[in-house]
Amino acid sequence: MNTFKELLTKVKDLFEKENFVFEPRGLYDPIDYTLSLGGKRIRPVLLMAANEMFGGKAEEVAHAALGIETFHNFTLLHDDLMDRSPIRRGMPTVFRKWNDNTAILSGDTMFALAWRYFLRQPHANLQSILNTFNETAIEVCEGQQFDMDFETRSDVTISEYIEMIRLKTAVLLAGALKIGALYANAPAADIEHLYQFGIHAGLAFQLQDDWLDSFGDTATFGKQTGTDIKDNKKTYLFLKALEQSNPEQHNQLTLLFSNNPEDADSKVKEVLSIYEKLNIRTLTEQAIEEEFHLAEESLKAIQLPEERKSTLYEISRSLLGRDK
Amino acid sequence: MNTFKELLTKVKDLFEKENFVFEPRGLYDPIDYTLSLGGKRIRPVLLMAANEMFGGKAEEVAHAALGIETFHNFTLLHDDLMDRSPIRRGMPTVFRKWNDNTAILSGDTMFALAWRYFLRQPHANLQSILNTFNETAIEVCEGQQFDMDFETRSDVTISEYIEMIRLKTAVLLAGALKIGALYANAPAADIEHLYQFGIHAGLAFQLQDDWLDSFGDTATFGKQTGTDIKDNKKTYLFLKALEQSNPEQHNQLTLLFSNNPEDADSKVKEVLSIYEKLNIRTLTEQAIEEEFHLAEESLKAIQLPEERKSTLYEISRSLLGRDK
Numbered sequence: 001m002n003t004f005k006e007l008l009t010k011v012k013d014l015f016e017k018e019n020f021v022f023e024p025r026g027l028y029d030p031i032d033y034t035l036s037l038g039g040k041r042i043r044p045v046l047l048m049a050a051n052e053m054f055g056g057k058a059e060e061v062a063h064a065a066l067g068i069e070t071f072h073n074f075t076l077l078h079d080d081l082m083d084r085s086p087i088r089r090g091m092p093t094v095f096r097k098w099n100d101n102t103a104i105l106s107g108d109t110m111f112a113l114a115w116r117y118f119l120r121q122p123h124a125n126l127q128s129i130l131n132t133f134n135e136t137a138i139e140v141c142e143g144q145q146f147d148m149d150f151e152t153r154s155d156v157t158i159s160e161y162i163e164m165i166r167l168k169t170a171v172l173l174a175g176a177l178k179i180g181a182l183y184a185n186a187p188a189a190d191i192e193h194l195y196q197f198g199i200h201a202g203l204a205f206q207l208q209d210d211w212l213d214s215f216g217d218t219a220t221f222g223k224q225t226g227t228d229i230k231d232n233k234k235t236y237l238f239l240k241a242l243e244q245s246n247p248e249q250h251n252q253l254t255l256l257f258s259n260n261p262e263d264a265d266s267k268v269k270e271v272l273s274i275y276e277k278l279n280i281r282t283l284t285e286q287a288i289e290e291e292f293h294l295a296e297e298s299l300k301a302i303q304l305p306e307e308r309k310s311t312l313y314e315i316s317r318s319l320l321g322r323d324k
Numbered sequence: 325m326n327t328f329k330e331l332l333t334k335v336k337d338l339f340e341k342e343n344f345v346f347e348p349r350g351l352y353d354p355i356d357y358t359l360s361l362g363g364k365r366i367r368p369v370l371l372m373a374a375n376e377m378f379g380g381k382a383e384e385v386a387h388a389a390l391g392i393e394t395f396h397n398f399t400l401l402h403d404d405l406m407d408r409s410p411i412r413r414g415m416p417t418v419f420r421k422w423n424d425n426t427a428i429l430s431g432d433t434m435f436a437l438a439w440r441y442f443l444r445q446p447h448a449n450l451q452s453i454l455n456t457f458n459e460t461a462i463e464v465c466e467g468q469q470f471d472m473d474f475e476t477r478s479d480v481t482i483s484e485y486i487e488m489i490r491l492k493t494a495v496l497l498a499g500a501l502k503i504g505a506l507y508a509n510a511p512a513a514d515i516e517h518l519y520q521f522g523i524h525a526g527l528a529f530q531l532q533d534d535w536l537d538s539f540g541d542t543a544t545f546g547k548q549t550g551t552d553i554k555d556n557k558k559t560y561l562f563l564k565a566l567e568q569s570n571p572e573q574h575n576q577l578t579l580l581f582s583n584n585p586e587d588a589d590s591k592v593k594e595v596l597s598i599y600e601k602l603n604i605r606t607l608t609e610q611a612i613e614e615e616f617h618l619a620e621e622s623l624k625a626i627q628l629p630e631e632r633k634s635t636l637y638e639i640s641r642s643l644l645g646r647d648k
Contacts, residue, residue: 141433
């Protein structure tokens with residue numbers, strides 16, 4: 001059984017060997033560019049880890065690991081286009097480096113290339129595996145639509161927000177785990193626990209991402225803080241603050257999140273001071289902790305010796321900064 | 325065994341029963357709209373006809389018929405966005421009725437919904453069937469990229485053009501036939517003949533579409549003629565004319581196809597008069613005839629009694645106006 005680090009090396013090696021040297025270049029250059037930019041590669045690692053936990057071997061699910069990561073990168077490519085995000089992983093996004101049409105069509109092709117990986121090898125569970133992949137893909141699209149809908153809605157509830165991040169982020173982590181387990185012919189009850197582990201770890205991870213954007217240390221976070229506030233993003237923090245606020249604070253928050261002032265830093269400071277007053281830092285930490293706890297409980301419930309789960313404990317604790 | 329007309333009725337009934345009443349509505353309304361607009365429904369009919377030719381029953385491949393048509397409509401949705409086409413089947417296209425992002429994301433979801441149909445039922449050949457579907461999808465994307473590349477290229481050859489329409493149009497007709505035959509466990513050699521029938525019929529159909537745009541009768545064609553010329557589209561007619569032209573005509577054609585004059589009707593007349601001088605009408609008819617002949621030869625080569633092929637003869641002759 002491989003550790004987190006060993007699996008990560010395997011996944012990186014896999015992608016280094018993949019080249020998209022086909023014609024037309026206008027279609028495949030952006031795909032090659034996207035897939036070689038790197039990223040955390042966490043989904044293929046989860047897929048392999050789940051597979052090995054139930055007695056499989058990472059090498060035997062390499063094709064599915066490539067497939068799930070190719071799919072993930074397709075969603076990022078189209079999301080960046082829809083959100084008009086200029087930068088991804090420190091490099092220009094595809095629609096900026098090429099154009100909108102290239103981003104649309106190269107993305108579509110990447111979705112099909114993900115399928116090509118999955119279809120590379122037969123398996124007794126292939127139909128279930130492909131169904132899991134496809135239903136997950138549909139949910140990810142639904143999540144992105146909810147996310148875009150929320151931009152123009154002023155009545156988003158916390159539970160709607162949680163459902164959105166479940167669809168947009170958590171189901172793909174959970175789906176990767178489930179697929180890895182299906183390849184190892186794991187028992188249905190264990191697969192369900194594993195899936196729930198992925199959902200709760202995914203929610204914890206996304207809530208932590210929201211938290212870091214406001215309260216994180218730029219050096220460790222690796223991104224500018226305060227960007228969600230500048231962009232008027234309705235994160236968990238903002239929605240929790242609305243929930244906790246008195247009428248005056250409610251109006252103030254609503255007003256602040258409907259403006260794009262030139263002095264964005266003052267706006268960030270003002271919002272953060274309301275967050276501090278309303279105890280948003282601690283309330284969000286509690287929500288993360290709760291999801292993290294549910295994730296670990298789900299992992300515990302799997303009917304395997306605890307030592308077989310070590311890599312998954314390691315991955316989720318590392319992602320959530322609980323490994324120090 | 326059902327006739328063309330009977331299969332068409334079955335396909336139309338299938339789509340009338342399909343409703344996309346899921347949340348979020350912003351994602352599924354455009355899908356529902358697109359799939360209920362109709363169209364020729366020729367791909368699902370071909371899939372069913374191929375299946376029945378080898379002893380299958382149309383009802384048993386209904387899910388795959390829905391899948392192939394959903395995929396086709398996804399490609400139209402994204403193509404219309406990339407080409408900025410305002411109208412499809414007499415109605416506003418999705419990006420015009422909604423917006424670009426809706427067209428991107430609803431399209432992505434339709435691709436996944438096509439997979440959902442294909443994954444609905446198990447089959448001994450499922451992996452081959454899905455591979456055929458997916459490789460076809462990749463080729464269709466490649467064809468669209470070549471088509472877009474050609475817009476800015478001045479050195480497109482006739483054989484490059486034929487390869488582009490093979491990918492963009494013919495492979496999906498051929499793929500639909502192959503999938504129908506795979507579901508009926510047809511012999512490999514017959515599947516190959518059937519595939520070639522689809523390729524040649526598809527090429528004939530696309531060349532005929534080019535021909536109709538210049539020489540067709542608006543009343544029977546159902547579209548305005550001359551639009552390819554107005555849009556400077558490098559069709560078979562234009563490329564053949566370049567090939568046949570003397571240096572003076574070559575310059576004239578190149579100049580005409582680099583302008584968008586206000587008096588577009590005069591431009592169309594001028595181009596058509598060059599086409600007449602260079603015998604483009606007859607040369608194109610010969611090319612269509614050649615592909616039609618190759619299509620019928622491929623169908624003949626299938627090791628089945630001719631009466632089993634009647635529906636496919638009927639469909640291809642009807643599509644190519646040879647049924648009168």
